[in-house]
Amino acid sequence: MLRPRHLALLALLAAPASAAVVDYQLDPIASTVAFETDFGPDLITGTIPLELADLSLDFDNVANCTVEVALDVTGAKASFPFAAQALKGPKVLDAKAHPRMTFASTSVRRAGDAADVTGNLTIRGVTRPVTLKAQLFRPQGSAAGDFSHLTVKLTGRVNRSDFGATGWADMVGDEVRIIITAHIDAKG
Amino acid sequence: MGLRNGPESFGLVSRLFHWLMAILVLSLIALGLRLSSMEPGLSNLWLYGLHKTLGLTALGLVLLRILWHLISPPPGPMATGWERLFIKAWHWTLYALMIATPIAGWAGSSASGIDTLYAETFVVPPLVEADETSEFVWFILHEIFAKTLLGMVIIHMLAALRRGMAGDGTLTRMLRGKA
Ligand code: HEM
Numbered sequence: 378m379l380r381p382r383h384l385a386l387l388a389l390l391a392a393p394a395s396a397a398v399v400d401y402q403l404d405p406i407a408s409t410v411a412f413e414t415d416f417g418p419d420l421i422t423g424t425i426p427l428e429l430a431d432l433s434l435d436f437d438n439v440a441n442c443t444v445e446v447a448l449d450v451t452g453a454k455a456s457f458p459f460a461a462q463a464l465k466g467p468k469v470l471d472a473k474a475h476p477r478m479t480f481a482s483t484s485v486r487r488a489g490d491a492a493d494v495t496g497n498l499t500i501r502g503v504t505r506p507v508t509l510k511a512q513l514f515r516p517q518g519s520a521a522g523d524f525s526h527l528t529v530k531l532t533g534r535v536n537r538s539d540f541g542a543t544g545w546a547d548m549v550g551d552e553v554r555i556i557i558t559a560h561i562d563a564k565g
Numbered sequence: 566m567g568l569r570n571g572p573e574s575f576g577l578v579s580r581l582f583h584w585l586m587a588i589l590v591l592s593l594i595a596l597g598l599r600l601s602s603m604e605p606g607l608s609n610l611w612l613y614g615l616h617k618t619l620g621l622t623a624l625g626l627v628l629l630r631i632l633w634h635l636i637s638p639p640p641g642p643m644a645t646g647w648e649r650l651f652i653k654a655w656h657w658t659l660y661a662l663m664i665a666t667p668i669a670g671w672a673g674s675s676a677s678g679i680d681t682l683y684a685e686t687f688v689v690p691p692l693v694e695a696d697e698t699s700e701f702v703w704f705i706l707h708e709i710f711a712k713t714l715l716g717m718v719i720i721h722m723l724a725a726l727r728r729g730m731a732g733d734g735t736l737t738r739m740l741r742g743k744a
């Protein structure tokens with residue numbers, strides 16, 4: 378697990394004095410959604426731009442946290458040109474018909490110093506429950522209780538066939554591993 | 566020795582077309598069979614590009630070759646009666662397959678929804694819309710055409726070599742122009 382060096386991992390229960398539900402907004406430019414999947418003996422890697430992320434974090438009660446993200450499938454990039462076209466084309470994500478991919482949490486549970494975020498993932502208009510692992514980081518140098526700027530890392534894996542994204546199944550792996558790195562700022 | 570075909574001889578242009586395309590088509594079949602049997606990865610992905618580029622080149626060459634034969638008709642097989650007609654029909658079928666095979670490959674590639682590139686640079690316009698069923702059908706046709714072409718070319722080569730050994734001049738005039 379690559380843990381950004383300059384960030385300090387936050388235990389979700391390390392509540393600041395002014396603990397309450399805090400709403401965050403996304404810094405879309407600094408945030409990335411990276412994915413990788415097997416391609417024969419190699420990997421296809423790529424990114425999909427984050428369009429929107431609505432987070433509200435409750436440092437007292439993890440179960441109260443909610444996460445909602447939307448991705449702009451039409452902006453997907455991949456490690457070589459054919460892969461990006463294949464990815465966006467009708468046989469995989471079908472970006473024309475389904476330009477958005479969304480995730481909305483339904484429950485959040487603490488798991489060690491991370492959290493398991495279960496929610497509904499919608500790809501190609503097909504919704505399936507998935508569980509992502511969430512970790513929160515605070516920029517290095519920020520005060521221990523300062524939660525105004527945070528980095529959320531969500532990791533997980535999905536089988537694209539569950540969503541009907543079956544193109545090139547003979548060449549490209551079914552399991553897709555996802556790493557969302559979202560830089561978020563407290564609202565207000 | 567002229568560039569044009571004569572009533573009994575193959576000119577240089579026709580012979581160059583024949584041998585250049587013979588090498589090209591045989592390489593394309595070998596390369597195509599390799600494509601359909603290999604595990605695609607980053608290291609061999611370029612072979613698809615090579616096959617498509619050479620295949621489109623073959624399509625361009627066969628069209629030029631037919632155009633040339635309209636301008637300067639080839640001598641026609643050294644045979645008479647039904648045998649002459651049969652060999653002519655065989656050659657026409659080879660031409661038809663040399664057109665149909667790359668068109669089917671091009672259509673199948675278009676239907677996959679990925680740009681078809683010529684020489685890794687120029688985007689070739691799609692022949693058909695992206696659609697999985699049509700991709701499947703075009704590639705099946707591509708395979709049938711290419712394998713029929715292979716079978717017919719093998720017989721063609723054996724027949725040419727047999728005539729070459731018999732010394733009737735058929736092979737000689739495709740190599741040197743005159744019998
Ligand atoms: C080593 C392999 C080959 C040999 C020895 C060979 C030999 C010949 C010979 C001797 C002729 C002249 C027939 C005549 O006098 O009318 C001929 C014609 C022809 N060959 Fe081949 N050939 C070979 C490979 C191919 C391949 C791979 C193709 C195409 C896929 C091909 C396509 C043709 C066609 C279309 C003609 C008719 C030309 C015309 O009169 O319009 N040949 N070949």
Ligand code: HEM
Binds near residue numbers: 668
């Ligand atoms: C005279 C020209 C061509 C010949 C003789 C030829 C021959 C072949 C052969 C023998 C195969 C293997 C078929 C199989 O076993 O499934 C093949 C596959 C293929 N060809 Fe061609 N080809 C030609 C032109 C083209 C062109 C112009 C394109 C695309 C622009 C193309 C795209 C492909 C592709 C993508 C495959 C792989 C299909 C698969 O994965 O099964 N070919 N070709």
